[in-house]
Amino acid sequence: MRDPVEEVLIKGRAAREAANLLRAASTAAKNQALLAMADALEAQQKRILEANAQDIQRAERSGASKAFVDRLRLTPERIQGMAAGLRQIAALEDPVGKIEGMWRRPNGMWVGRMRVPIGVIAMIYEARPNVTVDAAGLCVKAGNAAILRGGSEAVHSNRMLVQLLSDALATSGLPASAVQTLETTDHAAVIELARHPEYIDLVIPRGSEALIRAVVENARVPVLKHFKGVCHVYVDREADQEKALRIVLNAKVQRPSVCNAMETLLVDQAIAQEFLHRVIPELEAAGVEVRGCPRTRAVTPHVKEATEDDWSAEYLDLVLAVRVVDGLEEAIAHIQRYSTGLADAIVTENYGRAMRFVYAVDSAAVLVNASTRLVDGGEFGLGAEIGISTDRLHARGPMGLEELTTKKFVVLGSGQVRE
Amino acid sequence: MRDPVEEVLIKGRAAREAANLLRAASTAAKNQALLAMADALEAQQKRILEANAQDIQRAERSGASKAFVDRLRLTPERIQGMAAGLRQIAALEDPVGKIEGMWRRPNGMWVGRMRVPIGVIAMIYEARPNVTVDAAGLCVKAGNAAILRGGSEAVHSNRMLVQLLSDALATSGLPASAVQTLETTDHAAVIELARHPEYIDLVIPRGSEALIRAVVENARVPVLKHFKGVCHVYVDREADQEKALRIVLNAKVQRPSVCNAMETLLVDQAIAQEFLHRVIPELEAAGVEVRGCPRTRAVTPHVKEATEDDWSAEYLDLVLAVRVVDGLEEAIAHIQRYSTGLADAIVTENYGRAMRFVYAVDSAAVLVNASTRLVDGGEFGLGAEIGISTDRLHARGPMGLEELTTKKFVVLGSGQVRE
Numbered sequence A, B: 001m002r003d004p005v006e007e008v009l010i011k012g013r014a015a016r017e018a019a020n021l022l023r024a025a026s027t028a029a030k031n032q033a034l035l036a037m038a039d040a041l042e043a044q045q046k047r048i049l050e051a052n053a054q055d056i057q058r059a060e061r062s063g064a065s066k067a068f069v070d071r072l073r074l075t076p077e078r079i080q081g082m083a084a085g086l087r088q089i090a091a092l093e094d095p096v097g098k099i100e101g102m103w104r105r106p107n108g109m110w111v112g113r114m115r116v117p118i119g120v121i122a123m124i125y126e127a128r129p130n131v132t133v134d135a136a137g138l139c140v141k142a143g144n145a146a147i148l149r150g151g152s153e154a155v156h157s158n159r160m161l162v163q164l165l166s167d168a169l170a171t172s173g174l175p176a177s178a179v180q181t182l183e184t185t186d187h188a189a190v191i192e193l194a195r196h197p198e199y200i201d202l203v204i205p206r207g208s209e210a211l212i213r214a215v216v217e218n219a220r221v222p223v224l225k226h227f228k229g230v231c232h233v234y235v236d237r238e239a240d241q242e243k244a245l246r247i248v249l250n251a252k253v254q255r256p257s258v259c260n261a262m263e264t265l266l267v268d269q270a271i272a273q274e275f276l277h278r279v280i281p282e283l284e285a286a287g288v289e290v291r292g293c294p295r296t297r298a299v300t301p302h303v304k305e306a307t308e309d310d311w312s313a314e315y316l317d318l319v320l321a322v323r324v325v326d327g328l329e330e331a332i333a334h335i336q337r338y339s340t341g342l343a344d345a346i347v348t349e350n351y352g353r354a355m356r357f358v359y360a361v362d363s364a365a366v367l368v369n370a371s372t373r374l375v376d377g378g379e380f381g382l383g384a385e386i387g388i389s390t391d392r393l394h395a396r397g398p399m400g401l402e403e404l405t406t407k408k409f410v411v412l413g414s415g416q417v418r419e
Helices: A004-022 A027-043 A045-061 A066-072 A076-091 A130-141 A152-171 A187-193 A209-218 A241-253 A269-285 A294-299 A308-312 A328-338 A351-360 B004-022 B027-043 B045-061 B066-072 B076-091 B130-141 B152-171 B187-193 B209-218 B241-253 B269-285 B294-299 B308-312 B328-338 B351-360
Strands: A099-104 A110-117 A120-124 A145-149 A179-181 A202-205 A231-235 A262-268 A289-292 A319-325 A343-347 A365-370 A387-389 A397-399 A405-416 B099-104 B110-117 B120-124 B145-149 B179-181 B202-205 B231-235 B262-268 B289-292 B319-325 B343-347 B365-370 B387-389 B397-399 B405-416
Touching: A004 A120, A004 A145, A004 A179, A004 A187, A027 A045, A027 A076, A027 A130, A027 A152, A045 A066, A045 A076, A045 A152, A066 A152, A076 A130, A099 A405, A120 A130, A120 A187, A130 A145, A130 A152, A130 A179, A145 A187, A152 A179, A187 A209, A202 A209, A231 A241, A231 A328, A241 A262, A241 A269, A241 A343, A241 A365, A241 B405, A262 A269, A262 A328, A269 A289, A269 A294, A269 A319, A289 A294, A294 A319, A308 A319, A308 A328, A319 A328, A328 A343, A328 A351, A343 A351, A351 A365, A397 B405, A405 B241, A405 B397, B004 B120, B004 B145, B004 B179, B004 B187, B027 B045, B027 B076, B027 B130, B027 B152, B045 B066, B045 B076, B045 B152, B066 B152, B076 B130, B099 B405, B120 B130, B120 B187, B130 B145, B130 B152, B130 B179, B145 B187, B152 B179, B187 B209, B202 B209, B231 B241, B231 B328, B241 B262, B241 B269, B241 B343, B241 B365, B262 B269, B262 B328, B269 B289, B269 B294, B269 B319, B289 B294, B294 B319, B308 B319, B308 B328, B319 B328, B328 B343, B328 B351, B343 B351, B351 B365
Parallel strands: A120 A145, A120 A202, A145 A179, A231 A262, A231 A343, A262 A319, A289 A319, A343 A365, A365 B405, A405 B365, B120 B145, B120 B202, B145 B179, B231 B262, B231 B343, B262 B319, B289 B319, B343 B365
Antiparallel strands: A099 A110, A110 A405, A387 A397, B099 B110, B110 B405, B387 B397
């Protein structure tokens, strides 16, 4: 199956058929399949590690960085982690069939909205093979068929994982083609996924900006983008500086390589002198390179000068842009201009300014006195997440099981007609 | 402003600025503007009728049908109806700022979702000028800026209406460019609307299938399609036949020209003899042309023969396809194959089959013992509707004010960080 278009058509058709069956599957059947998937990963650990070794070997030969190879590498512990993830998904409440209230109309009919699966979801993502298992598990639990296209670097690992998951589905009585992977690593196949609304209902691209743009440009199917995160923390003049220190350090340092890490720190000029003298040494001690605006450098002259590009940079690394602002309104204006709208936070003990920030900042997540790193499906209590949507429609911010469903109206009448 | 691309860019930029202001507008300010818009329509009735007369004259000269001219025609009563519509929208609850519950996480932070405006909405629709006023009112109430592109046949009417609405916004202290119309009737401009995510957040096309397809094909902006409705009523063997007669007649005859009218009637073979002898004469008495499957024609041989094309036809007229099916499962299979997923109904007194139909039929609205004509924002209690989405994501079925908003996560913490 070398032709990417043909592969997408064949797998799309199989996915559509699987989705039609999965839509009607009981919660018990889906949970049983998820547990069988978990068992299969543990039982076939050796085969997974062998497949993974091929990817690792190729990556090392091609001179990939140590960090990259580490992300790609599977270990018995990581495989157990993936199996545990599937068992957790099995334990989550099934969103399908949920009706969040019905209301009675004056003519006596009842109207409500029932959650139903989306259908077929195509997901495009990068190197880490655990995403394959998470995405498959979440899609199946929400009653969707999944076509997964991981990074080409993980092709052997992903192929083995999907084969095991697919076999486990079949032995549990669910359609094997509810979870499929694309073989072709061709970009054309990725784009083709977004061109067949007859087979695919939603495409979720996570990955390089160029890839996401190419998908959007060519899509006929709805796309939920997982774009980059340029996240801000604004430290207000009435901030509790102990909290501010803890939040700033956590948002930057705890895991700098992810989209919800802070990239720009905004500091109210009224406390800049005091706060910058406290926070910058701590950041530097944690290995952070600070790039400051002129007013920042007036306080701490040794830091590098920030350029215009720094305000829109997603470093994903131990680098931080710092800007001193006149106050809340300038902070909001800066965020409105430079934020990618993923997560932005204020640190303040002033009630009015906290409320103003919550209303004025239009990001997927707006936080008061909490680290941007907490913007996460697990931390928010959504159970698990398939990613963080930077789109405005359907799902915005962390996407859990519920965001993998849609709704339909249910009307229970007793002979009502339109007058 | 003759270049369609230039017009879209200029109006898009103005709309984005207006949306940034409107997002923060209070409910009181928005309601005041809506009432001023209603007053302006009534006060300037003469100018509206003059503008409309130009459209009518042109349509009559071009030989448009009487029905078409009637849809286009404004009268003092219809203008009062539009003004009343705006006052009703002013009276609706503002969805913006609503938080439907917050939850507390183990670390003590509160997480909730707040409804916020989408931003800039471009709407593409057909001849009836009242849609211009409804869409403008609903968008403004939900805090969105609107770019409206009605049918070229209504260009004078729409231009006058939008000018009055825009002036009323400005005199109420809201941005005049929160409601704009495209001047160019060029299709290129319509498609251009969907290519600028920097200015436009959502495109809602209602209109010809060709136009909708062209928009989808070229879009970089999310699109909510309002496609056609091939709606079904299935009359089960245990239907209350009095209810069934009333529902079938209503679904076909009450207003055949709209998307939620029934196009295909499915009848359980167990009652076909009795029910068809009752319903077909009544349909025919109401002017309906019936096209039947062989089993239908075995009962009522005088009806025309239905061809394969009839099962997917959206007649929007007094024509009905009738098919006798073996029972519920064949009805569901027929609907799964031919329905456009807008609205499908079952008539039955059998509880189990009603529930089976509700779960198995995957349409935007699934009805038990009620007419498909009731699938409507007003009838459902959504207050008003901007249209009926046949898409699966974000909004499915009747779209009210709430569907013109999105959500953001709000996190209220007290110093929480990611462990």
